[in-house]
Amino acid sequence: MKILALSLFLGCSVQVSAQEDANNVIKAIYTEALGEQQGYKWLHYMCTAIGPRPSGSEAANQAARYTKQMMLEAGADTAWLQPVEVPKWYRGTEWSKAYAGGDSVSLPTTALGGSVPTPKEGLKAEVVEVGSFEELEVLGKDGVEGKIVFYNTYMDHSLISTFNAYGGAVKYRWAGAMEAGKLGAVATVMRSVTLLRDDLPHTGAMSYGDSEVKIPTAAVSWQAADRLNQMLEGGTVELELFLDCGVQGTATNYNMIADFKGSKKPDEIMLVGGHIDSWDLGQGAQDDGAGCVHAMQVPNLMKKVGYKNNRTVRVVLWANEEFGLDGAKEYARWAKSEGVYHWVAMESDAGGDVPRGFGISANDTLLEQVRTFKELLSPYGLHVFAQGGGGADLGPLRGHDDFFIGYRPESQRYFDFHHSARDNINAIHPRSLEMGAASMGALFYLLDNLD
Numbered sequence: 362m363k364i365l366a367l368s369l370f371l372g373c374s375v376q377v378s379a380q381e382d383a384n385n386v387i388k389a390i391y392t393e394a395l396g397e398q399q400g401y402k403w404l405h406y407m408c409t410a411i412g413p414r415p416s417g418s419e420a421a422n423q424a425a426r427y428t429k430q431m432m433l434e435a436g437a438d439t440a441w442l443q444p445v446e447v448p449k450w451y452r453g454t455e456w457s458k459a460y461a462g463g464d465s466v467s468l469p470t471t472a473l474g475g476s477v478p479t480p481k482e483g484l485k486a487e488v489v490e491v492g493s494f495e496e497l498e499v500l501g502k503d504g505v506e507g508k509i510v511f512y513n514t515y516m517d518h519s520l521i522s523t524f525n526a527y528g529g530a531v532k533y534r535w536a537g538a539m540e541a542g543k544l545g546a547v548a549t550v551m552r553s554v555t556l557l558r559d560d561l562p563h564t565g566a567m568s569y570g571d572s573e574v575k576i577p578t579a580a581v582s583w584q585a586a587d588r589l590n591q592m593l594e595g596g597t598v599e600l601e602l603f604l605d606c607g608v609q610g611t612a613t614n615y616n617m618i619a620d621f622k623g624s625k626k627p628d629e630i631m632l633v634g635g636h637i638d639s640w641d642l643g644q645g646a647q648d649d650g651a652g653c654v655h656a657m658q659v660p661n662l663m664k665k666v667g668y669k670n671n672r673t674v675r676v677v678l679w680a681n682e683e684f685g686l687d688g689a690k691e692y693a694r695w696a697k698s699e700g701v702y703h704w705v706a707m708e709s710d711a712g713g714d715v716p717r718g719f720g721i722s723a724n725d726t727l728l729e730q731v732r733t734f735k736e737l738l739s740p741y742g743l744h745v746f747a748q749g750g751g752g753a754d755l756g757p758l759r760g761h762d763d764f765f766i767g768y769r770p771e772s773q774r775y776f777d778f779h780h781s782a783r784d785n786i787n788a789i790h791p792r793s794l795e796m797g798a799a800s801m802g803a804l805f806y807l808l809d810n811l812d
């Protein structure tokens with residue numbers, strides 16, 4: 362098996378020493394990552410000195426300038442900032458209070474990203490609870506008009522993949538206000554899209570689609586959703602909602618692009634990236650500061666262990682993933698117009714927990730070649746070499762390029778932090794983060810040695 366793996370990834374005559382060389386380089390990459398913890402240092406700065414980086418914010422631009430400087434200091438041949446027009450998101454005061462039988466209860470509340478504000482004096486209306494869009498349809502206009510719709514919807518916690526569970530629940534965040542608005546609702550609130558039964562609300566993007574009707578929409582914490590549900594079991598509940606928020610035109614943010622030129626095939630780009638923006642409630646440590654520093658570590662670790670890349674390693678940190686993928690679209694538009702050839706593109710946008718492996722979109726030959734790396738990488742906890750993968754920011758490159766990889770860390774607790782105030786630097790364990798950076802660095806090293 363060792364001999365087979367060797368001939369595939371080195372493409373040269375089989376020598377046991379070559380396998381040993383590969384093992385030594387990989388070990389050096391992990392040792393460097395865990396020893397220096399450079400990725401964690403960068404992330405600590407992004408989270409604590411810069412902070413939340415929502416769409417249109419100056420903080421997102423500070424992070425772009427900072428990471429560009431860090432890449433130049435790490436030895437990038439070029440690093441530049443690509444302007445991207447993005448919506449400017451604003452969030453002010455927000456709260457809600459439920460009333461039933463003379464009692465009132467405050468509910469931890471946050472506007473969903475893109476929501477219109479409530480009127481200046483707030484709004485108050487009777488609450489109607491639904492567990493799905495089907496239940497909303499059954500209620501119809503008669504049951505919904507003039508009321509606040511409460512989506513008491515859940516991520517399916519019986520699923521092994523938390524990302525699949527997220528996929529099933531997020532439609533209520535995305536389209537809940539649009540669907541309820543069509544039936545005359547005055548606002549919507551929803552159970553936060555999380556698996557942690559906490560008391561913090563989790564935000565995230567929503568859309569009104571083409572609808573003329575735009576009603577305010579918010580998430581309440583898991584525990585608040587339970588309280589609201591219990592109050593409704595006792596009879597009529599009114600909710601008072603106040604949201605000061607909205608999209609205030611557009612602003613310029615930047616993609617950060619840094620190239621570490623290849624010595625043999627400089628025109629073959631190995632792209633590695635994450636998104637530089639975050640939601641505004643936390644510091645964007647897991648989503649996606651971790652992915653940014655993972656990507657930055659890939660060429661840095663190669664340099665630090667003395668490896669000279671054959672192909673060009675390009676780090677791209679995309680602007681505004683969360684609120685419309687503007688950075689990814691602009692990068693893809695530019696890359697296509699310049700005729701850039703991405704030999705491979707990898708994204709880390711699933712947090713900074715311990716590594717599990719990779720999802721790979723590639724032709725059968727390439728997929729099999731990548732799978733032969735398992736023998737070299739499994740001692741580091743990398744066991745998943747699944748078919749199919751990438752990341753949201755790689756989407757706009759599909760159809761143009763055809764080899765994509767999504768880094769897959771352990772994700773059972775990812776949605777505890779996701780889009781909430783809990784997503785700060787304390788959510789990151791330095792060793793888990795660096796194991797991820799080293800895993801991506803080791804994979805890129807092996808890939809760079811494929812023909």
Ligand SMILES: [Zn+2]
Nearest residue numbers: 636648649710
């Ligand atoms: Zn993300």
